[in-house]
Amino acid sequence: MIEATVQLLATALALGSAYALTALGFVLIINAVGAVNFAHGDLVMAGGFVAVALSLLLPEGLPVPGLILLPAVLLTMAVGGAALAAVAYAPLRRSPPVSVFISTIAVGLILQHAISLGAGPQPRVGPSLVGDGLVDLLGAALSYQQLATIAVAAVLCLAVHTLLNRTRFGRQLRAAAQDPEMARACGIDLRITIGATFALAGALAGGAGLLLSNQYFVTPTDGAMFMLKAYVATVIGGWGRIWGAAVAALCIAVFEVLVAAAVSYLVAEMLLYLGVLALLMLRPQGLFGEAEGRRA
């Protein structure tokens, strides 16, 4: 019983920590520009494929290919995120937010089909973070991969936290997100902060893609599912609350795994959406409260 629970929790945390990175990037963009980036799930998928593509360039038999590739994936996807801002956000910054909704849906379509065309429709397996192996914890067999996934996600979250709270640039990002007018008056260039936020979100999506690609493979059609999870997490965590969204993403994964193990996947998914609806009815500000003044 205990070993099964530990096993389930480890799986849920590994999956959930990747979802948390996804939600983190998603909510950063919401804060910066007040618009939903519907291509975010596809960015995660693209990150997975970038990892797969780069791993083909590495010589065989390296001990930690995933860790070696992590900076390159983050960088590539940061560029991808900035490109997304340039293509799908910048021309529409004076339009209603829903225009960005559509433009990012279009970018998602482009990403999905370009990758399917280039890499083929089959699922791919990404580079492993660390060597294969199992650790025994209370009778449950936990793979190195799972533990490494959790660790890398935690490090990335910490890095984002440090960037936002301890650096001048991070404070500028947050200031620009909270009050664009005031930030502009203070001499902050919003184009730069918004571009940087998209880049950061892209990098986080790339990181999540890399983490997921080895354990859970990556398919060009995966984007929609990641996107949905991030969206739900953002609302549960309180619209615009960065860490609320990340924690909520983790909770969603744990909830889904535990309910699926106790009853069934179907019930887990149904309860998740019913839960979201109930939450919206009873506590529209999210579990952790809504970030102030973010409601459009």
Place this chain on the structure above:
Amino acid sequence: MHMTITRSLMTLSAAVALAIGMPATAQADDPLAVSVLVPITGFLALEGTAQRNGAVMALDNPPEGVRVTYDVADTATSPEVAVTALRRALDRQKPVAIAAPIFGTQMLAMAPIADRADVPLITVSGTAKLTELGHDIVFRFFPTDAVVKVAQARYAVQDLGMKRPAILFQTTAYGQSGRTELVRVLGDLGVAPVLEEAIDPGIKDFVPALERAAAAGADGLLLQLHSGPTALAVRQAHERGFEGPIVAGSALHQPTTAALVEPAALAGVCAESASSPVSDSGAEMAAFAEAYRQRFEAEPDAFALAQYDGMNMVLAALAAGARTAEAVKIWLAGNRFQGLAMEYVSDGTGNMAHDAIILCYDGLTRTPVVRKRYDNVDGVR
């Protein structure tokens, strides 16, 4: 400003002109047309692409004296797109035969329309419901669930000794149809599954299902999942230390599926299929596999081969003098054809394939070996 409007109008009129177009009119001595309508985007893109590749391989090498042209169009993931593609093909190409999607739901929508036009649909779709409609234009070159699920269940029960299997099936037409068939065959064998778990194609995490299977006392797993999920289930069962054999559906035999899993995780895992081009060492098959690799930079699978055989049978009908869709239909219904995978003959409802095989992996390579053949399962041939 005016430039924008002019340009928009030009684009619009070009689009309208293209969309309306002029229907092609066929001359008597023109080459005959074949349409390839398969899902090459969306969640069945892997299987659909194999179908397209197999069909194209056959159509590019017609027998002496047969001239065919062909068009490929995507049916994506909905009946709507499939029906639109079919209408377009029927109106614009006037095909004598159509390579049709593996996706059962699309076939259910296309069959009545093709029936009215009397054009044969050559498919690898295994969905049982298709037979119920009773259209005489559907020809299936992959054994239906009524054949391959018999092989899967019998092998699991009779050869591996499963008494309490757990079935994991996808919430798609493929998964639900296969599950119904599996339960029926298991019932005939006197075995009742201890768990039947519906799994959405987006689910990445099989540990809950494996835990529940173990808790229910399952002594083996029967999988009816698509490619990626099959690989996930096999790998996580290995890591989780699930004891008991696994017999997967035909998705596992696809080389792209096995490529996702370390060979060690595949040790002792088996799968049903109609054929396995990468396992077969016959000269003809090896030549096919090599040509396929050369052309598409991918490994051939049983869907590609079945579609290849099916289109070759159509070409054989044309070589035998069929010039119309109706003539092709009659020829397909009334003749035997020795394909690369097996011998095909209609059971009277267009089910052409009657053999299934069980493939198993040895844990050292990703190439399975044929462990057991179930020939003429439905007693038609």
Place this chain on the structure above:
Amino acid sequence: MRLAVHRRGLAYVMLFLTAGAVLLGAGDAYAMRVATLVGTYAIAAIGFQLVFGRLGLLALSQGALFAIGAYALALSSVHWGWPPVLGLVLSVVVPALAGALVAVPIARLESHYVALATLGLAQLVLLAVTNLEVTGGANGLYGIPPLTVFGFDLSDSWRMLAVVWVAVAMALCVFAWATGAGRAGRLATLRDAPHAALALGLDPISNRLLAFTVAGALAGLAGGFQALGLGVVSPAVARFDVMITLLAIAVVGGRGSVWGAVTAAAILVPLPEVFRGLEQAYLLAYGVMLLAAVVALPTGIDGLVRRVLPDAPAPTPTPAAPKSRKISVLRVERVAKRFGGVQALDGAGFDARAGEVTGIIGANGSGKTTLLNIVTGLETADAGVVRLDAIPLLNHSPRARAGLGLARGFQHPEIPGGIDVLATVSVAATLGAGMAALERVGLAGRARVPATSLGPAERRRLDIARALAAGPTILLLDEPASGLGAGERADLAVLLCALAKSGMAVVVVEHGMDFLLPIADRLVCLDAGRVLAAGPTDAVCRDPAVIAAYLGTESAS
């Protein structure tokens, strides 16, 4: 306005009739099938424009309602053997009811929450139809009989095309009805000016209910046609793809424009067909085109057409001053309000008498705006009494208070897009009354320009006119003079005095003493949520406490 709409509508009708003629003349069954699909999506998109375009709610349930319509038809004809015509009725009624049900739970929600709540509902519909026995699981339901009326087969290509496009015309009429009789202005006000809408007594719930019901009915009808056209219904109709198509049509067509939506449907639905020759790359090309369309046409197709064929000025109605009730006094007593840890109001109150201008002054954060909000019902008081003569107001809804003659102007006027100045002021009154109100504030000459084209000073006057149109007995204004030039301030002062003279009670919250002191009969000075002094203007101005706390610093600065 009517004529101008007709001019554009006429251009669209000509375009579609020409396209239809070309199609029937030269098109084959395939072209007609595509044109039928265009009509099907157009119907659902017309409904979506009501909810999304006009009410501004990103309701991602429209695709699911489409699916419910398709399944209603399939279930009734396949399982129960109903004739498809009756099935079509069902596929209108069931989604309309479902739409109404959707409207109720999300009626209180805003913006992104509406999107996620409706997305969640759509996911539940998808889960249900994929896994239920009765809906045929992932395979769906098949063998839907063709549409026949009195034994006459309508499923043939051009007949089905005609049926669907007649339904498009009907959908356009339904839309015209749903946005007719001044409702367009009310919907635009609810969408872009929610606070003003509340203060004007507009009812968001009933409008949402109507919009969702109509949108559901149209989505369902489209779904029914989809099922008839295909002969099968599968969970594919409930997937997000349908919703994306509808959303793309609405945005590319132009927010809120049905003609734009029909045109966009005629471009976007056949677009994948145009690129069909690209095999796998065609959806890539579709994505690129969609992105290009959204970026290049920020106001959509209708915005483009509107620039070519702008609204011709419509006739202006004869002004007709509204009848108003007679009251004598609004009495606000001991009102308290707490926000978190801040006591915004602590027993504040004032009297506003008919025929007088009452000024409320006080430093920033002294509770002036909160007091106005509580009187008009935008916020609830923790304690206190507000009476209009003998009628206690605090238990009444903002709508009821508006009905009793309370009207409100805002510090930052919210101006709805897509409607003209006259429509904006007439949302809660007749056009004649609106015209009379515009004359009073000196905007009569601008009656037929788009409200959003007004400058800041004109917007302020528009906001006051909107409040005046319904013939209020109490007019409460929040810093009406801020941002105005000297001439405009003088005009406003004359207007407010004239309004008071006509028997209205005018309450003005204001910082600018040079503006307020000459016109105010009485002053109330607030300080930290309490009344520092109240009485005739001269008396309050001489009050030492007021001079020390407020006026003194003001004159010194």
